[in-house]
Amino acid sequence: MRQGKHSIFWEIIALGTLILGLSFLGVPMLDAVLKPSPPHGIVIRLNIVESSGFDPSVITVKRGEPVKIILHGMDVSHSLVVPDLGIDSGPVEPGKEKVVEFTPDKAGTFVFYCGTLCSVKHHFMRGTIVVEE
Amino acid sequence: MSSHVVEWVSVKNHSALVALTLMVVILATGLTLPVFGQVYKADSQPRIIDITAKRFEFTPNIIHVNAGESIIFRIRSEDVTHGFYIDGYDYHLEIPPLSTVEVGPMQFNELGKLKIRCSVTCGPIHPFMVAEIIVEPNYVLPVFLVLTAGMFGTSVAYIGTRPKNRMLGISTEKELDILRIKVIGPVLKKFLQWRGSNYALLWPNLVIFMIVFASGFVGNPTGNLNFSIAVVWILWFAAVEFMILLGARLWCTLCPLPAFGEWSTRRRLYGVHRLKKWFSLGRKWPKQLDNMWIGALSFLGISLIVPWLVTRPIISGLLFVGLVSIATIMHLVFTKRNFCRSICPAGAYIGYHSVDSLFSVRSRDKGTCDKHIAKECMQGSPNGYGCPWLLYPGGNNDNTFCGQCFECLKSCSLDNMTLKLRMIGKDLPSIAAKAKGKFDEAWMGFIRFTLAPLYMIVFFGPTFWIKDWGNMSNVYGANWPTIGLLTPTPNALSNWLGWAVIVGGLSLAVYPAIFYGFSWLAKQAVGEVKQSAKDLFLSFSYALAPYGMTLWVAFALSLIMVNWAYPLNALLQDPFGYGWHLAPIDKFTWSPLLANMLPYIQAPVIFIGLAFAVNSTYNIGMKLFEDHSKAMKATIVMGVLHFAAALIVMFILAG
Ligand SMILES: [Cu+2]
Ligand SMILES: [Cu+2]
Numbered sequence: 001m002r003q004g005k006h007s008i009f010w011e012i013i014a015l016g017t018l019i020l021g022l023s024f025l026g027v028p029m030l031d032a033v034l035k036p037s038p039p040h041g042i043v044i045r046l047n048i049v050e051s052s053g054f055d056p057s058v059i060t061v062k063r064g065e066p067v068k069i070i071l072h073g074m075d076v077s078h079s080l081v082v083p084d085l086g087i088d089s090g091p092v093e094p095g096k097e098k099v100v101e102f103t104p105d106k107a108g109t110f111v112f113y114c115g116t117l118c119s120v121k122h123h124f125m126r127g128t129i130v131v132e133e
Numbered sequence: 134m135s136s137h138v139v140e141w142v143s144v145k146n147h148s149a150l151v152a153l154t155l156m157v158v159i160l161a162t163g164l165t166l167p168v169f170g171q172v173y174k175a176d177s178q179p180r181i182i183d184i185t186a187k188r189f190e191f192t193p194n195i196i197h198v199n200a201g202e203s204i205i206f207r208i209r210s211e212d213v214t215h216g217f218y219i220d221g222y223d224y225h226l227e228i229p230p231l232s233t234v235e236v237g238p239m240q241f242n243e244l245g246k247l248k249i250r251c252s253v254t255c256g257p258i259h260p261f262m263v264a265e266i267i268v269e270p271n272y273v274l275p276v277f278l279v280l281t282a283g284m285f286g287t288s289v290a291y292i293g294t295r296p297k298n299r300m301l302g303i304s305t306e307k308e309l310d311i312l313r314i315k316v317i318g319p320v321l322k323k324f325l326q327w328r329g330s331n332y333a334l335l336w337p338n339l340v341i342f343m344i345v346f347a348s349g350f351v352g353n354p355t356g357n358l359n360f361s362i363a364v365v366w367i368l369w370f371a372a373v374e375f376m377i378l379l380g381a382r383l384w385c386t387l388c389p390l391p392a393f394g395e396w397s398t399r400r401r402l403y404g405v406h407r408l409k410k411w412f413s414l415g416r417k418w419p420k421q422l423d424n425m426w427i428g429a430l431s432f433l434g435i436s437l438i439v440p441w442l443v444t445r446p447i448i449s450g451l452l453f454v455g456l457v458s459i460a461t462i463m464h465l466v467f468t469k470r471n472f473c474r475s476i477c478p479a480g481a482y483i484g485y486h487s488v489d490s491l492f493s494v495r496s497r498d499k500g501t502c503d504k505h506i507a508k509e510c511m512q513g514s515p516n517g518y519g520c521p522w523l524l525y526p527g528g529n530n531d532n533t534f535c536g537q538c539f540e541c542l543k544s545c546s547l548d549n550m551t552l553k554l555r556m557i558g559k560d561l562p563s564i565a566a567k568a569k570g571k572f573d574e575a576w577m578g579f580i581r582f583t584l585a586p587l588y589m590i591v592f593f594g595p596t597f598w599i600k601d602w603g604n605m606s607n608v609y610g611a612n613w614p615t616i617g618l619l620t621p622t623p624n625a626l627s628n629w630l631g632w633a634v635i636v637g638g639l640s641l642a643v644y645p646a647i648f649y650g651f652s653w654l655a656k657q658a659v660g661e662v663k664q665s666a667k668d669l670f671l672s673f674s675y676a677l678a679p680y681g682m683t684l685w686v687a688f689a690l691s692l693i694m695v696n697w698a699y700p701l702n703a704l705l706q707d708p709f710g711y712g713w714h715l716a717p718i719d720k721f722t723w724s725p726l727l728a729n730m731l732p733y734i735q736a737p738v739i740f741i742g743l744a745f746a747v748n749s750t751y752n753i754g755m756k757l758f759e760d761h762s763k764a765m766k767a768t769i770v771m772g773v774l775h776f777a778a779a780l781i782v783m784f785i786l787a788g
Pocket of ligand 1: 047048077078079114115116117118119122125
């Protein structure tokens with residue numbers, strides 16, 4: 001197909017697809033939509049403290065309602081331990097998920113931490129879980 | 134004097150000889166595969182081998198065991214969680230921090246070298262955390278060395294039969310006009326002459342580049358879980374080596390780096406502007422820089438930071454932003470593809486090896502082009518731009534700077550431009566014979582040739598200190614928010630200088646010096662010729678184009694066969710390492726493909742490369758001296774160097 005009078009038409013088509021192509025730069029912003037989040041699910045990403053630690057590091061749940069925490073390993077193996085609620089996820093490998101399910105039976109604010117040595121600042125890898133009435 | 138000394142063998146059918154040789158080599162290689170049973174009887178008491186794992190090394194890094202011996206590995210992690218995987222054995226072990234895990238008793242019945250790899254992501258250098266098990270008696274190495282010698286001997290014997298314009302028995306004079314193949318030809322031609330074809334081919338890569346930028350800056354800081362590393366430095370990097378072989382600069386057809394600049398100067402995405410008014414300052418690129426020097430040195434420059442580049446997303450992100458910016462600015466100043474010709478590090482090596490591709494864009498009949506005053510392929514026509522790569526496509530016989538943009542297929546009104554399939558090494562002798570002063574291309578060859586075995590050692594070898602020097606002892610992955618974690622300590626910087634001296638010294642000085650030494654010897658061996666040792670040095674360096682390419686193919690094979698799962702997961706499931714599941718299938722588990730067979734796959738590739746090197750040197754010699762005996766003598770001298778290089782690679786693969 002040689003260039004004809006329709007070339008302006010093709011120019012516009014190309015410009016449209018170019019903008020569409022460039023818009024892929026924004027795909028990370030779809031994270032909220034694309035991350036796996038089943039009902040009552042909370043995704044926590046596990047990073048070393050030097051990067052962003054537990055992400056998020058504060059989560060809020062309701063007493064008596066079942067919770068599903070999806071742990072996703074980002075860099076090295078970590079784990080999630082909540083001593084007051086008797087939870088220990090065991091190691092979560094990078095690039096993999098582990099699901100922790102529980103129903104909190106007492107209200108309050110509880111500390112959780114990483115139970116798998118992950119960096120020199122491992123002992124600072126902490127977060128809190130708030131159980132509301 | 135004695136012009137017939139070197140005619141040992143006379144075989145009429147060259148192709149048959151070569152086919153036979155290759156079969157023998159591959160068969161013999163295959164024969165080393167089966168194991169001679171258990172050489173030693175299993176002991177009653179297994180031997181315990183203690184290994185410590187810490188980022189990113191196993192100690193000891195080379196473990197000798199006897200075939201059939203009963204072994205228990207006791208592995209302790211000194212820092213984070215590591216994995217323990219032995220090629221060909223299904224042990225996916227996880228070693229938790231500061232704890233010890235035992236595996237075994239197990240026996241190794243396959244002689245030779247096996248690699249231990251870390252199988253749990255433990256940081257940026259994780260994919261290259263490697264140790265070796267040598268199962269004794271290691272007969273594989275001597276077998277490989279003998280086969281290398283056999284290949285060298287056969288190649289020399291083959292050129293002793295005076296093969297004229299042939300590469301491994303196949304004529305380099307025959308060409309196939311791809312656009313005249315039934316059905317495929319016309320369809321391909323229609324597509325390539327459609328003005329939208331380049332854009333259509335490029336668009337998917339534009340999308341991929343956007344994802345590379347995004348993942349490089351805000352994706353998971355850990356390289357193997359990030360698109361910008363897994364897809365670019367495992368999949369793309371490996372694929373390019375095969376693309377060169379089959380499609381020359383095919384990557385340049387698909388590359389989005391210079392696209393923004395080119396579209397801007399043309400003020401068109403699709404059509405041809407008629408007014409010949411470029412959106413550009415229209416400066417002329419300096420003649421002294423119109424060569425491969427900057428490209429070759431920028432390729433070396435990238436190699437100096439390669440342990441970071443291929444493991445830290447942000448370094449890749451910044452590199453690509455930098456390259457796009459430079460390419461765009463250069464288009465706005467110099468109008469045409471001077472970035473691709475002279476600056477781009479990938480453009481330099483892809484162009485250098487492309488002379489040996491099976492593929493080319495050529496005119497059907499050069500006479501027609503020479504007589505055709507319009508020279509549309511240079512000047513452009515309403516249907517296509519004049520060559521953006523600044524060539525005269527109608528008279529071109531050299532793939533080096535043909536970027537395969539196919540504008541000449543569109544602009545030529547005489548239907549004289551086409552795509553041709555030909556044997557490796559068709560244009561090489563005439564390009565090499567005109568090498569006078571082309572030190573840039575010679576050094577591109579030396580850099581590429583030296584780096585291939587070096588990368589085999591650095592990335593897939595057990596030697597930790599060299600990885601550590603290049604990596605500046607840094608244990609952190611990094612994206613844009615965490616780039617500060619890459620701040621090096623003074624001690625790490627001085628180690629890196631050591632790494633830079635090794636990489637730069639070997640490729641810029643040591644190997645070229647040795648190559649010059651052999652060229653000087655070759656000059657002594659051939660006697661009275663008009664070429665100086667320097668001329669021979671430059672001309673014969675082109676034998677590294679096919680030879681270097683095969684070394685990189687061998688490296689690419691290990692890269693992709695071991696780590697294929699990372700790019701596939703990044704492409705299909707989770708480009709940013711955020712934990713997405715885009716495709717409705719399970720994520721692939723990291724699990725090397727036939728990794729215990731890798732040396733047996735890589736060695737024949739090197740053997741073929743050695744044969745290419747010997748045959749190319751002879752063809753170049755014939756072009757230079759027009760005398761079989763002189764070409765033969767020079768080939769034997771230079772061949773010894775290529776033979777030695779192959780032996781070194783055999784030590785890396787099996788020693
Ligand atoms: Cu942790
Ligand atoms: Cu490891």
